[in-house]
Amino acid sequence: MYLHAFKEQLLGGPAEARPHGRDYTSRFARWDSLASVRRKPRREFEADPAGLYFPPELYPVVLHPLVAARGEAVVSGLLLQRLYDYLDFTTELENLAVIPVATKISRGRSGLALPEQMRADAHKIVTDEAWHAQFSDDFARQIATETGCPRLGPQNPAGPAFVTRLDELRHRLPHGLRGVESLLFAIVSETLISGILSDLPRDDRLPTAVRELVRDHAEDEGRHHVYFRSVLKCLWPALTPSERRAVGPLVPAAIHAFLAPDYERAAHQLAGAGLSRDEIDQVVSEAWPADQVRRSIAEAAAQLTYYFTEVGALGDSRTLSSFEEAGLVGIPHEAEKAGRVPREVTA
Ligand SMILES: [Fe+2]
Numbered sequence: 001m002y003l004h005a006f007k008e009q010l011l012g013g014p015a016e017a018r019p020h021g022r023d024y025t026s027r028f029a030r031w032d033s034l035a036s037v038r039r040k041p042r043r044e045f046e047a048d049p050a051g052l053y054f055p056p057e058l059y060p061v062v063l064h065p066l067v068a069a070r071g072e073a074v075v076s077g078l079l080l081q082r083l084y085d086y087l088d089f090t091t092e093l094e095n096l097a098v099i100p101v102a103t104k105i106s107r108g109r110s111g112l113a114l115p116e117q118m119r120a121d122a123h124k125i126v127t128d129e130a131w132h133a134q135f136s137d138d139f140a141r142q143i144a145t146e147t148g149c150p151r152l153g154p155q156n157p158a159g160p161a162f163v164t165r166l167d168e169l170r171h172r173l174p175h176g177l178r179g180v181e182s183l184l185f186a187i188v189s190e191t192l193i194s195g196i197l198s199d200l201p202r203d204d205r206l207p208t209a210v211r212e213l214v215r216d217h218a219e220d221e222g223r224h225h226v227y228f229r230s231v232l233k234c235l236w237p238a239l240t241p242s243e244r245r246a247v248g249p250l251v252p253a254a255i256h257a258f259l260a261p262d263y264e265r266a267a268h269q270l271a272g273a274g275l276s277r278d279e280i281d282q283v284v285s286e287a288w289p290a291d292q293v294r295r296s297i298a299e300a301a302a303q304l305t306y307y308f309t310e311v312g313a314l315g316d317s318r319t320l321s322s323f324e325e326a327g328l329v330g331i332p333h334e335a336e337k338a339g340r341v342p343r344e345v346t347a
């Protein structure tokens with residue numbers, strides 16, 4: 001088992017036989033003086049009875065009349081649960097999706113022939129992400145103590161929605177390519193800076209410590225974004241044409257896995273707030289209309305779509321069709337327009 005784990009690569013076959021990645025400029029030279037794990041304190045949560053725990057606009061079920069009618073205490077409780085879910089999502093994402101990939105890269109077992117500096121920097125990403133997972137978990141514990149309101153019910157046994165979506169994606173890949181979805185998903189999730197990461201630090205309705213915690217995370221993720229764009233630039237030319245044809249059409253599903261709202265989790269929380277099954281179905285479908293979700297995902301992913309275009313992925317007709325069917329093509333990306341990073345809609 002351990003020998004198997006040692007040898008297992010994310011992308012099969014001898015890495016040296018694949019084209020070598022050379023396009024890399026490190027953003028980690030000043031990591032010791034910039035990384036939050038090195039220079040930021042533990043954030044200490046203090047309850048603010050008048051404050052919001054999470055922006056309602058990023059969790060639109062609470063704005064639905066059927067939920068709002070239940071009163072401020074119910075809405076506030078749901079926003080608190082949403083904050084718990086975000087913290088839990090962060091810990092799971094780091095542990096399941098990012099740390100394993102960065103670890104494989106650091107040990108030279110991604111299956112790609114990457115520059116030495118890129119491998120060295122992957123260790124710093126592992127450390128950053130372990131810290132993000134740790135401080136998110138620690139913060140959730142502080143919130144429970146300070147507010148006296150623990151997470152509602154047991155943790156979701158199925159995990160956040162991205163976990164099952166990622167399993168579905170893996171099963172759509174040919175056997176020989178299974179594992180590459182983890183690289184793909186790390187690229188997708190690390191280059192899509194979330195709406196939470198970009199919006200929460202600026203939202204002065206929220207407790208200060210929440211804003212600081214998310215800002216600490218966002219600052220590290222800026223460096224990771226640049227890194228994983230480089231990973232994509234190394235990955236795509238390293239794939240054979242038939243591998244590209246197999247992987248390319250699945251990219252929109254990886255984007256969806258990360259960006260689509262976690263409907264089941266929302267349903268679970270609404271049930272905890274006392275809504276009936278019919279009310280939950282109505283609230284979820286009306287708070288997240290399918291065409292609006294699709295549009296929001298496309299806008300959030302516009303820059304990433306540009307990155308895939310840049311490496312030539314959309315030159316394959318089935319990949320292009322898949323992007324078109326997902327509504328991802330033809331959306332101007334925000335970085336192009338204003339030097340900004342796009343949003344996430346999962347919030
Ligand atoms: Fe992170």
Ligand SMILES: [Fe+2]
Pocket residue numbers: 098129190220221224
């Ligand atoms: Fe990251």
